[in-house]
Amino acid sequence: MNIEMDKSENQELIELIELVSRLKKENEQLIIRVNELEEKLNIQQNSLLNNNTNSKLKESVLQKTITFDKALPTETPIYKDLTLAEYMLYGRQLILPDLGKSGQLKLKNTSILIVGAGGLGSPAAIYLAAAGVGKLGIVDYDKVEKSNLHRQIIHNETREGISKAQSAKMTIEGLNSLCNCVAYEILLDSLSALEIVQQYDIVVDATDNVATRYLLNDACVISGKPLVSGSALRMDGQLTVYNYKGGPCYRCLFPKPPPPESVLNCADGGILGVVTGVIGCLQALQAIKIATENDESPNNLLIFSATSYPLFRSIKLRSKKKDCVICGDHPSITKLQDYVQFCGSGALDKSPSVKELGREDRIEPKVYHSLRNETPHVLIDVRETVQYDICSLPSSINIPLKDLTKRIEDVKKLLETPNTSVYVICRLGNDSQHAVNILKNYLKGEVKDIIGGLYKWSLEVDQEFPIY
Ligand SMILES: Nc1ncnc2c1ncn2[C@@H]1O[C@H](COP(=O)(O)OP(=O)(O)OP(=O)(O)O)[C@@H](O)[C@H]1O
Ligand SMILES: [Zn+2]
Numbered sequence: 277m278n279i280e281m282d283k284s285e286n287q288e289l290i291e292l293i294e295l296v297s298r299l300k301k302e303n304e305q306l307i308i309r310v311n312e313l314e315e316k317l318n319i320q321q322n323s324l325l326n327n328n329t330n331s332k333l334k335e336s337v338l339q340k341t342i343t344f345d346k347a348l349p350t351e352t353p354i355y356k357d358l359t360l361a362e363y364m365l366y367g368r369q370l371i372l373p374d375l376g377k378s379g380q381l382k383l384k385n386t387s388i389l390i391v392g393a394g395g396l397g398s399p400a401a402i403y404l405a406a407a408g409v410g411k412l413g414i415v416d417y418d419k420v421e422k423s424n425l426h427r428q429i430i431h432n433e434t435r436e437g438i439s440k441a442q443s444a445k446m447t448i449e450g451l452n453s454l455c456n457c458v459a460y461e462i463l464l465d466s467l468s469a470l471e472i473v474q475q476y477d478i479v480v481d482a483t484d485n486v487a488t489r490y491l492l493n494d495a496c497v498i499s500g501k502p503l504v505s506g507s508a509l510r511m512d513g514q515l516t517v518y519n520y521k522g523g524p525c526y527r528c529l530f531p532k533p534p535p536p537e538s539v540l541n542c543a544d545g546g547i548l549g550v551v552t553g554v555i556g557c558l559q560a561l562q563a564i565k566i567a568t569e570n571d572e573s574p575n576n577l578l579i580f581s582a583t584s585y586p587l588f589r590s591i592k593l594r595s596k597k598k599d600c601v602i603c604g605d606h607p608s609i610t611k612l613q614d615y616v617q618f619c620g621s622g623a624l625d626k627s628p629s630v631k632e633l634g635r636e637d638r639i640e641p642k643v644y645h646s647l648r649n650e651t652p653h654v655l656i657d658v659r660e661t662v663q664y665d666i667c668s669l670p671s672s673i674n675i676p677l678k679d680l681t682k683r684i685e686d687v688k689k690l691l692e693t694p695n696t697s698v699y700v701i702c703r704l705g706n707d708s709q710h711a712v713n714i715l716k717n718y719l720k721g722e723v724k725d726i727i728g729g730l731y732k733w734s735l736e737v738d739q740e741f742p743i744y
Contacts, residue, residue: 304446355384355410362454366408379568380408386567387411389476391464391492393440394418395542395552396506396559397482398430403560405448405455409567412448412455413476416440417463417623423744427549463623464488466612469495478563481505482556484541486533487615487622493518493526494612497603504562506555509545511582513555516593517562519603523575528597528604536621543626551582632709637716639724641733644699653697654690658711663703667742669733677707684718695721705729 358366358380369375388409390397393416405412418440420431428440435443441459448457462468473479473495481492481503489505496503502520507513519525558578565571577591602609616622647653657664657672664674673690675683687698698719702708708725715723726733734741 300450303449355381357381358384362408365452365454369407374570375568379570382568383408383564384410386478387413387476388478388480388563388567389413389415389473390480390482391415391488392482392484393428393430393444394424394482394484395427395508395547395549396556397444397480398428399553399556400480400482400506400560400563401430401444401448402451403557404563405452405457407560407564408452408454409563410456411458411476413458413460413472414441414444414448415460415462415464415472416444417461427547427552429549429553464491466491466615469612470499473501474499476501478566479503480559480563482559483623485621485623485625486536486539487619489526490533490618491612491615494602494609497525498611502566504559504566506559508552508555509540509542509547511548511551513551513580515555515558515562515578515580517566517575520566521571521575522596524593524596525600525603527602528600529594531601533619536619536625539621541626548582551580554580554582629704630706630709633712633725637712637724638709638727639699640727641737644726645733645737651697652692653699654687656687656698656700656711656715658700658702658707663744666744667730669701669730669741672701677702677711680711680714684715687715687719691719691721693721694719697722697724699724699726701726701733702729704731 358377362380362384363370366380370377370380372379386409388404388411390401390404390412393401393414397414397416401412401414416439419437420428420435420440420443422433422436425431425433430447431440431443435446439459439461441461445457445459448455460472464472469491473492479492479496479501481489483489483492484507492503492505495501496519500519503518503526505516505518505526517523558580562571575593575595577593579589579591580587581589596603598605601607655669655672657668657674658677658680659674660676661674668674675687680687691698698715698721700708700711700715700723702711705725705728708729712723712725728735730741731743734743
């Protein structure tokens with residue numbers, strides 16, 4: 277009798293598991309379909325707005341768009357107890373004296389906004405959802421790319437091309453269905469930031485650009501939210517909390533943005549995935565400490581370097597500036613600004629294309645290909661040696677841009693006659709233009725850069741040449 281009951285119970289359980297897994301798959305497919313339709317809708321709405329002079333019609337389209345966006349967020353209720361499922365899920369951390377049941381309840385009643393579902397946002401979102409944060413908002417305008425998966429571990433190969441915000445939401449729902457996850461597939465800007473930030477208790481800056489850093493700082497100061505800020509590049513990373521417990525804001529420390537050309541991004545500088553993992557996890561930890569009121573004095577800048585010992589250093593931050601333009605005693609900034617103009621670049625300006633040379637100093641990859649074996653010339657590759665070692669064109673000579681001026685004599689020795697042509701190549705066609713401008717000061721013959729660099733070479737001449 278008992279065995280019979282066990283069997284039917286088992287059967288029921290198996291059916292339930294199968295049903296849940298089938299529904300989850302259907303849900304994923306529906307989200308992908310909704311994404312496609314939304315994209316189509318956006319294109320049609322934009323073309324209607326751009327090509328139509330009827331202002332009434334435009335107004336009604338805009339109103340519909342706004343209602344559609346506003347329908348997404350949901351209110352987080354205040355919970356006074358944990359459910360039986362939650363005791364089981366969080367048992368291992370519930371028994372920590374530093375957390376306990378009261379800490380877990382605080383997490384359940386906390387909402388956290390993560391801006392950026394990339395290298396930092398991936399681990400931050402995963403750990404915060406797993407820890408039992410009640411509501412997680414995830415903002416990202418971008419789509420999943422395979423070249424990001426070495427660090428953006430919340431996504432996976434099958435999600436290539438779909439919205440990062442939606443992909444993150446799918447992973448979170450599969451990890452902890454109790455977490456109320458809201459995906460915002462938007463570019464957070466001065467028009468959208470305040471309305472969203474105000475709905476959350478803590479904001480995690482997991483983005484990669486200066487304009488969004490200032491935007492989030494100002495939105496957090498104006499709405500009184502702590503900002504857990506992280507950054508990572510190459511083998512190094514940093515963590516700071518701004519606007520918390522009377523501490524400084526980002527503008528107190530950095531009143532002026534750095535010149536846009538001095539800011540290096542991951543695509544150009546490189547990044548070890550695990551470094552963003554370390555910083556993203558620390559951001560999650562910091563957000564948990566704020567949510568559970570376990571943080572006495574976080575006003576430090578934590579610096580991590582994977583190549584030095586000790587791996588971590590901590591620097592005490594200056595205190596809040598009395599004359600800070602946004603958090604000081606008499607703020608002159610009381611609403612969000614135009615951050616793209618303020619910083620000279622925006623979230624979308626990833627690897628801007630340099631236009632330093634005129635057409636006469638440039639050559640298309642296909643044209644260079646056609647003369648490559650016919651005309652005597654020298655091909656200089658000005659990428660860093662580490663990149664040259666990844667892949668290079670046969671017969672090219674590697675002289676990194678930073679060494680070019682001091683190696684001019686080496687270049688001259690390579691020329692058969694003083695008038696031998698020199699072509700310059702790099703990864704994307706930006707550094708090669710700087711190099712041509714340098715070389716023209718010293719050489720008599722023709723000096724040209726190969727437009728679009730090895731990237732364009734791979735697309736237009738040799739599809740077997742690696743893109744990295
Ligand atoms: N203002 C913004 N609004 C929404 N998402 C943003 C904003 N600024 C940056 N992001 C997102 O933050 C994430 C940062 O991730 P990460 O630093 O890993 O770089 P990435 O842009 O994905 O990578 P790569 O530069 O190598 O292509 C990106 O997914 C990006 O789309
Ligand atoms: Zn300030």
